[in-house]
Amino acid sequence: MAYSDKVLDHYEHPRNVGTFNQEDADIGTGMVGAPACGDVMKLQIKVNSEGIIEDAKFKTYGCGSAIASSSLVTEMLKGKSLNQALDIKNTLIAEELALPPVKIHCSVLAEDAIRAAIHDYRSKNSTNEDGYNACMPDK
Amino acid sequence: MQHFPIYLDYSATTPVDPRVAAKMIPYLTENFGNPASRSHSFGWDAEAAVENARKQVATLVNCDPKAIVWTSGATESTNLALKGVASFYSSKGKHLITVKTEHKATLDTMRELERQGFSVTYLTPLENGLVDIATFEAMIRPDTILASVMYVNNEIGVIQDIESMGNICREKGVAFHVDAAQATGKVHIDLAKLPVDLMSFSAHKTYGPKGIGALYVCRKPKMRLDAQMHGGGHERGFRSGTLPTHQIVGMGQAFHLAKEEMDQENKRISTLRDKLWAGVSDMEEIYLNGDTEQRVPHILNISFNFVEGESLMMAIKELAVSSGSACTSSSLEPSHVLRAIGREDELAHSSIRFSSERFTRSITPLGHVQVWY
Numbered sequence: 001m002a003y004s005d006k007v008l009d010h011y012e013h014p015r016n017v018g019t020f021n022q023e024d025a026d027i028g029t030g031m032v033g034a035p036a037c038g039d040v041m042k043l044q045i046k047v048n049s050e051g052i053i054e055d056a057k058f059k060t061y062g063c064g065s066a067i068a069s070s071s072l073v074t075e076m077l078k079g080k081s082l083n084q085a086l087d088i089k090n091t092l093i094a095e096e097l098a099l100p101p102v103k104i105h106c107s108v109l110a111e112d113a114i115r116a117a118i119h120d121y122r123s124k125n126s127t128n129e130d131g132y133n134a135c136m137p138d139k
Numbered sequence: 140m141q142h143f144p145i146y147l148d149y150s151a152t153t154p155v156d157p158r159v160a161a162k163m164i165p166y167l168t169e170n171f172g173n174p175a176s177r178s179h180s181f182g183w184d185a186e187a188a189v190e191n192a193r194k195q196v197a198t199l200v201n202c203d204p205k206a207i208v209w210t211s212g213a214t215e216s217t218n219l220a221l222k223g224v225a226s227f228y229s230s231k232g233k234h235l236i237t238v239k240t241e242h243k244a245t246l247d248t249m250r251e252l253e254r255q256g257f258s259v260t261y262l263t264p265l266e267n268g269l270v271d272i273a274t275f276e277a278m279i280r281p282d283t284i285l286a287s288v289m290y291v292n293n294e295i296g297v298i299q300d301i302e303s304m305g306n307i308c309r310e311k312g313v314a315f316h317v318d319a320a321q322a323t324g325k326v327h328i329d330l331a332k333l334p335v336d337l338m339s340f341s342a343h344k345t346y347g348p349k350g351i352g353a354l355y356v357c358r359k360p361k362m363r364l365d366a367q368m369h370g371g372g373h374e375r376g377f378r379s380g381t382l383p384t385h386q387i388v389g390m391g392q393a394f395h396l397a398k399e400e401m402d403q404e405n406k407r408i409s410t411l412r413d414k415l416w417a418g419v420s421d422m423e424e425i426y427l428n429g430d431t432e433q434r435v436p437h438i439l440n441i442s443f444n445f446v447e448g449e450s451l452m453m454a455i456k457e458l459a460v461s462s463g464s465a466c467t468s469s470s471l472e473p474s475h476v477l478r479a480i481g482r483e484d485e486l487a488h489s490s491i492r493f494s495s496e497r498f499t500r501s502i503t504p505l506g507h508v509q510v511w512y
Contacts, residue, residue: 036484061447
């Protein structure tokens, strides 16, 4: 299985690796996956007072496609509102990275990470943005 | 022209030694006769080449050439051994024993036999990958007809105590099959001394071509089995099908070279292995999978905790290796061998197998893996 150039690029030059302080009010943290599955992603978003994601960071334990998916997501999130972020679908990630069928689950996990991060931020801030309530990652 | 990395995945397959390839080629276009053609010199010539190769294989493992049956590879040899014995002796009993760390050729065949009504015990090895002999003995029942244990494990490189298990089987009247695909050319096999009834061999793990193997079927005491391939009665009825002379010549030559060169190669490879291990063992959170003593020097399976196996392989893309990580298997399940020896899933996912052999010249110790996500 050869990796696409985009995946290789994200793997060799990952964007936005790191952490924010989880306790800060303007930070939402989503941790998804399990070491037993070989894939764990921690995605954090920094949201400003207008409800726009101004920064994002990630840390991932997983294969090249998993790392690339989460790295790409941090780029996609910057500048989006929380609702716009929820519109990011795994298919978009998979297409952008040209993921083969056996790696699609990495993009699904990245989408879950976005939802988890937004859910965490919202539960800390109990915002009522447009009454949008769909952000409940299935437990 | 595609750039190939340095090959350190010899346990997956080996290149055909040029000396082997040279021996094979005339049998494709010049000496192309069917070894079963009795009536002309094309046939006699091919038959002579086949019998010479049979002797070469038998010499490596010190057995009667008549006990060697040609097959399409170790997978077929194992299928023939397990299914053939189970079917022949099913009136005597229907219990089979094997180990969780066996190759899929054995495990999948055992599953198929379960579907056909046999009952199978899958032994869990100790944490070092070795089968506990007392446990093995305790699992044998009056209705046990066959046990199958591999000689050298393809993932972690441990060597099982075949002699002890074989003796127990002889005592209890249980047929004993050994998958020796990874053992030829790495450990000395003496079938005159080893109490083994059936042994699977593969050519492409020992610098021979892919698509040819053999099954040793013991003659004293006589091992019986039901053929799985019918059509012409070749190989004394054990396995029908026109013998591929060029493939057989290749396997014979490969095993002949193995006999000549095994000892000095093992020394050289031990040195390489020690260098590789020295280069990585002072890194934090490194775990060697498999017993430290009872192992072949050719295979080194290491778990690098906290770094997933496939992404680690991407970081060392100058090297061709393989991993016990789920990501690299099409089923998304981590290595069954590492799980069977008790490795937590995280360590199974973080493992890399380095295997070096004849054509590995030298190894520069790897630099630290820099990026920890």
